[in-house]
Amino acid sequence: MRNLFSARSGILAAGGIIGLVAALLQYAGNPANMGICVACFVRDIAGALGLHQAGVVQYLRPEIPGFVLGSLVAALATGEFRARAGSAPATRFFLGMCAMAGALVFLGCPWRALLRLAGGDGNALFGIAGLIVGVFVGTRFFKAGYSLGRSQTQTWSAGVMVALAALALLGARVLLSPDPAVPTLGWLFASLKGPGAARAPLMISLGAGLLIGVLAQRSRFCTMGALRDLILFRQLHLFSGILAFLLVAFAANLVLGQFKPGFEGQPVAHTNALWNFLGMAASGLAFALAGGCPGRQLILAGEGDGDSAMFAVGMLVSAGLAHTMGWASSPAGLGPNGAAATFVALGFCLLVGFVNLKKA
């Protein structure tokens, strides 16, 4: 079947719609400059499940299971669902951990880096610069023969594990997550203040997540891939998608009164340029070595990729540890162990890069 989203107009449309949905999610209640953030939302889910006790960032975000299930539906409908795994899953787990550690030092995944810029947060520029450098280093490894090896086809059940988890999370959101509007069992954690308390209504968040899951699966939308393909192949295809994402989010923010330019006092952000840069550099390298930004990893997990599933689980575990061990930044600045976590993440990623070079 011809994939309409593989054309330039397709990736532009997908990027633009995802950017618009992100800005609208902020308008509907999600945190400022955080309509969508895969790192932040996975961190919020870790908090909701009690994997960390940072009271201001706990909420079972429906967007994340929405991405996975939207991708699953799109992949099934187009015959692209394929259960596969076995390309260094444990390595990918730790790359996922490194990616999350770096993202929480910067305070956002690449999608949020662009959304922060689209909302006027100048600090995002340092993060994006770090992302570019991290991905650039990753491309050097690929040029030198880096590979995590081949995956193998698995039975279909192995390919739906993350989708099952997504369904379980949605069930937990409906039945167990404290909700001021609807009575629930209330077994999970949910912030009463802070970014975790800023949330769009359940059905809007879920609908947006499903839509983005479908669009991202069909278009292969990926921020890391956009930079990688530009650097490695001089290909502008995916890059045009993230440009559309940025420009549409920027335009929507202007219309909705969500554009507030500056460096100081930006929402869920700090002004430490060096660590904004280094955090995202570590993340960018981890994304490149693992073959996708956090959003793309969830989409791949939805279409049956068990290795991306391991990356996603690594992100979840790391998000819990980042808040219990002081790696995560806050608007006040770097966490007490954020610098150490960034250096360990960078060091680990470089090690993974060097030990997986296949040709001389």
Place this chain on the structure above:
Amino acid sequence: MADLKIVDARGLSCPQPVLEASDLMDSLGSGRIEVLTDCGASPENVGRAAKAKGWRLVSSAEESGAVRLVLEKP
């Protein structure tokens, strides 16, 4: 008929299928090659890379869970 060069990129994820196909296209300069891939995004990416290098996508056929792309440059 000259030897048909084949890139078997099954099980490899992006960007490796594109890198391997690009390396072969660059080393041959012209001719006919086949690329086998089972990564969802790769057929489109390999097609774009080939076009940028002046190669033509002759055919793209699905077979047992993979896609066989035939690329040609006279």
